[in-house]
Amino acid sequence: MKPETPPGHIDSFYAATMPPVAVRPPLQGHVQADTCVIGGGLAGLTVARDLAGAGQAVVLLEAQRIAWAASGRNGGFVSPGYAEGIEAIERRVGPDDARALWGLSVAGVEYVRDTIAELDPAGVAPVPGWLKVLRYDDAEGLRRRARIMAEEYDHPRDFWPVERVRETLRTTTYFQGLHDASAFHIHPLNYALALAEDGVRKGAVIHEMSPATRIDRSGGGWVVQTANGSVAARQVVLAVSAYGAGLWRPLERAILPVATYVVASEPMEDRLAEAIRFPGCIGDTRRASDYYRIVGGGRLLWGGRITTRRSEPSHLADSLKRDIRAIYPQLGDFRIEHAWAGLMGYAINKMPIIGRVGDGIWACTGFGGHGLNTTAMGGSLIAAAIANGDDRWRLFSAWGPRWAGGPVGRAATQLVYWKLQVRDRIEERRARRNDRAGA
Structure with a gap:
């Protein structure tokens, strides 16, 4: 047999x-x-x-x-931190242990970086930079976060104003951003x-x-x-x-078990070069955030739509393509070459x-x-x-x-996600109205 x-x-x-x-x-x-x-x-x-x-x-x-x-x-992002925010960690264990935990997360980043440098495996070369962008206008809040990370956690990040973000990411969806030069992305x-x-x-x-x-x-x-x-x-x-x-x-x-979904586009290097002028990792502040990067051959790798459902939704590729085109309509139509789900384990x-x-x-x-x-x-x-x-x-x-x-x-968590997604839409709608009024 x-x-x-x-x-x-x-x-x-x-x-x-x-x-x-x-x-x-x-x-x-x-x-x-x-x-x-x-x-x-x-x-x-x-x-x-x-x-x-x-x-x-x-x-x-x-x-x-x-x-x-x-x-x-997964998305291939290598950056310090945890799924839980550092402010919540500090409230739980105090500032000293929070700083120690943050230091361990930084050590995790360096472990990956050092291992890649040591082994030099094919197809893993890290691409530096991580840009976290806001979908609403909050310059002072983001500056405050940058100050806290620099002064209390010895982890400076560069504040990017709206103008720089929109010059780099050619969309009016985003406002301010924080850039972390220590982060990078890889082929996981x-x-x-x-x-x-x-x-x-x-x-x-x-x-x-x-x-x-x-x-x-x-x-x-x-x-x-x-x-x-x-x-x-x-x-x-x-x-x-x-x-x-x-x-x-x-x-x-x-x-x-929490699922997230990822797609990779066909090669479209020229179109991406006009829309996304940043080679590193990009993520936004949605509660179930979009995260993306440009990968080999000029493809866009894009993830999002967190859910506690184990099954893959029908029309997965079309759903994420709509998300992409809502932010970058100038990309026009394109083919999704790969679409897949990943089941993550959260405590x-x-x-x-x-x-x-x-x-x-x-x-x-x-x-x-x-x-x-x-x-x-x-x-x-x-x-x-x-x-x-x-x-x-x-x-x-x-x-x-x-x-x-x-x-x-799982059901309660899914309800929380839905509630957060509604809050996202309300905040983003308000931000767009204010942005148009100030234009």
Whole structure:
């Protein structure tokens, strides 16, 4: 009988521009390790790579392919911060811990930058710059935020007035903006593949198509079961995000699956050069913000429309094309070459869940909304904790696993998103009226 072809990555711009990669063989039989990492996304890969570099025996189990889920489908932005705003973090833990947490998020950015510089993987070269733009007029509020970040968090950002924003982004939709020169964008799937390859070079063992089915206590450690094998290990790291499999219920109940949608256009370099004169990442201040960048071959990669629905909406490409043309009508009609959905894992408090959740059980999950820097930071923190006893992960103790409400929580969150979208429309309408009146 001909063996079944294993599933690959979903159709996306990233999958279309990734190098050929062989499937790493599924786990067969019983093996032993110091640490078993469950989940082959960016967080799990970072843990495995760092632990292998520290001399540990590491086995990583991935249910599908490396970076098959959100790690290989996201917008590719690498910038400091969390899904939760720094002001809310400071209210929760105080200014000293808030500054320490901000510093960790900056370290996550630098981890990604340094890893790319070290490995120099094909198709990952970072493009610098991140521009956050307002859809309403609030120069003083944005200047105040820039002052706070510079003075209290040692992270200066450049304030851009309306004139500079509109000269750079040829639309009247936007008003002021903040530019962060430390941020950049990358091809996240190719970066993840490079992490996996380097982890294996350092001694980690990776098994794809090997979903963990249960975790059992065994002596002083744990046994992780799969359909065709098992891993005995002293430590287990759970890095499965929105695609949990009932392995550690208190943790998986704390993760809220939230979908976002992304499209990539046909090549249209000349038209984009007239409309978008910024090579870096661009995001706006909508609660379910639009985020976009120009990628290889003069294509526009655009994401948005956050929802708690797991299924892809019909006419996804047309919906996002309408969003694009509402802001940049001068682009005219164009073809969408790729359209896909990504399911992110959010904790109810919008902070990642990082730390020990049981005797020898570690969590490294909940990175939705700001994943590329925080997966790097979280993965390196967990590896440092296991290998060296580093306890900086305790800074996240204020946001431990908290039940996200199950189906009721998803419904409530969707209602909140709808409410915020209505507020967005009201604010934007008012801003357009005032802008026309002042013209």
